[in-house]
Amino acid sequence: MTALLEVSKLRAGYGAVRVLRGIDFSVAEGEAVVILGANGAGKTTTLRAISGMIDAAGGIVFDGQPILGRRTEQIAAAGIAHVPQGRGTIVDLTVDENLRIGAYLRRGQEIETDLERWYTTFPRLADRRDQQAGSMSGGEQQMLAIARALMSRPKLLLLDEPSLGLAPLVTQELFRTLGELNRNDGVSMLVVEQNAGLALNIAARGYVLTTGTIVTSGTAAELSGNDDVRRAYLGI
Amino acid sequence: MTFERAQFIRAAVAVVLVIVAAYVFGWYIPQFYESSTTYLWAEAFYIGVAAMGLNLLTGYNGQVSIGHGAFFGFGMYTTAILMESHGWPFVATLPVAAAVSFAVGVLVGFPALRVKGLYLALVTLGLAVLFPQLTARFVPRDLCPTCGTSQVGELARSKLRPPGWVPHFISANDQWAYYVSLAAVVIGLIVVVLMVRSRFGRALIAVRDHEAAAETVGINIARVKVLAFAISALYAGIAGSCFVLVKRLATASSVSVFQLSIEFLVAVVVGGTATVVGPLIGAVVVVFSGRWISESFPSTILFLHIDDSVKNLLSPAIFGIGLILLMYVLPDGIVGGGRRLTMSAWRKLRGRTSPPALKGIDA
């Protein structure tokens, strides 16, 4: 499998505060990779660096192209769909409009077929098609954010703590859907999460990020069996 | 260079600056320059006073007001009316003007609690626009012959003369106006410094930065915000009183009150919000810019000869463009930007270097 995303020696921060101190990881095509970390570890910073939302140094190569330094809009056009922390719902638009804006960079009739497809995958969105997106529950907004990202037919999906603020049952359903998207539809994804249990269930490989450095990496099985990981993230 | 050494140098420089300033402003300018310059400096001073007050409200407390021209007007009219129809000496009118402006500030401060940010700015704009109309309606001509929405006449020269109890080197009207304004600046400055360093000053900033948190530590938000309004209004009112002495009349057209309100705000931002000296420097820039522009702006640019009359009409444009450019380069204002520059120069001098240059990342 070829590396879809290759990150090397990534350093990033906010002004005087350095958050990432040089990390390396990769995502192969068709893979679901998870980055585990506690609050403040640098998970969101990592994704924002990939999306070009903050200044960073090091190497980010996506689909064979170096993308570090490019503008966010260009990176989106290259095929990366970023679902931000807190879902980033465009609250004043309807559900349908949110999905359509997700397809902004595309043209043609296939947009309509894709819309129907995601309405089928996420029936609750279909029910609320013309409802204002901001009035939906957290779980529904998360579904919307993911569907919106998928509307661009991305090569890589970035998900920032999808479980944040959601009830346990909702997150279980959410991750089940993510898992299916990866296994059945081959959607490559990079998920950063605190909720290790759910994340490792759907991922092939994972990394553990602690205060800006990657301390452990391995397959999902290896990580689940790792004592440190179990103690820190699985509460065992 | 040890920390103590640096402190000593800083203190020494400050003392030297104060002595030089005291000589220049306390003696040289009023004694040796002609009256038009003296009056101009007096204007810079009272604008500075108003700006200092506005800075307390807007810079330190975060409530944006574009209506302080109205409070200025209250002080101005109080002084003018008392001097004109009741024959009060100027100095006696000051406490009354201060009290009136303070009271109006309280009156405005309370409804201002309900309105935030942009809407507050617009409500204060309403105040500035309303004031001239209110005075036109409620101040009868006989109460104040020199008041009006356009220059009617000048306050009788006798009323503007320095009173008998001042030292003899203050002999001319312009010198009297100058020293009054200077005194207002000095006193105002001292009070601002004391306030900013006090608990009240910290409460101002706390309310600005995080109102909910300030409340949880026991700060009475309403009291702080209303007081901030009232004190800033008082400063503006005193400045308005000085105006009477400097311009020899009381006037409030909707254009001038609005312009004044903007002048104060520009002075605050140009000098540096939430700095003590910033508003004063800003006021000097604002008041003198007209003269500087017409004097130093070249008469020929790229083969285009600029007529003098055109230069006069263009000077607001040059000022406006200058403002915009200043905001690109020094968004913290002159004092704020100056502080930033000296701090980085200082750091380099002390031998501290930043880690390997990362794009946009400092250590």
Added chain:
Amino acid sequence: MSLFLTQVMNGIGSGAVYASLALALVLVYRTTGILNFAQGEMALYSTYLVWYFAERGVPVWLAILLSMTISFIGGALIERILIRPVENSSPLVLVIVTIGLFLAINSIAQVQFGNDIKLLPRAYADKTWLPGNVQISSDTLVLVGVLIAECAVLYLVLNRTKIGLAFRAVASNFESSRLVGVPVGRMLMLGWAMAAAIGALAGSLVIAPVGLQGASMQEILVYAFAAAALGGFDSPLGAVVGGLIVGVVGTLTTQYFHAVHDIELVVPFGLILVVLLVKPSGLFGTTRVERV
């Protein structure tokens, strides 16, 4: 009764102007988050352009269209070149920048076009209709008609086109719009461009009967601010409703309450104060609930 209705109609006419300029203010505010003090002066300059073309024999309606087009481009350029560098600065800095723009445009306009009063040729016949003794002038009809047309065009563009959708997305959530690839910079330019064009139209129509001069737009701007604040600064609908209310209330009180003679501005501002005390974000504004 007919006098009352006549005054209401007059109020609606002037209200339509305030509504148009308020609409421009809201467009700029929704996209770039800036209160543009220079909106009136931009409209002023655009109106001077109309006079300039009309003086040279261009038919007035064409001159207005030309000016609107130039203003559209000008607005976009102003955003890109002058405003973009400071877009992320504190609100105070932004206020100062727009004030600087105000001063610059006003004085450049006066230098370029002269300080005397300019008369614009009428774009339409000056007629008055008298349905049931209520006086309706052609001015009022045109102003209201233009306002309706503006709102219709704006509605269609914003709600039925892809670019309108992108524009609304940027106004609602800047970051998410970037993440789906919307060229956000261009949307910001579009906001300023549309506002400038609307301002040009409003200025041209309102100035025609009275003549054009340096301070023409300033009082209108103040009323437009009042209208936008009344309606809620983030609501285009609010701007329109607010403008009409300000216009009608202003005209009626001038007519019926002689106590407010000379202090007409008390009325709109008093109204705004009352509304804001009850609903601090304006009639149609969205109350943002803040999480602490």
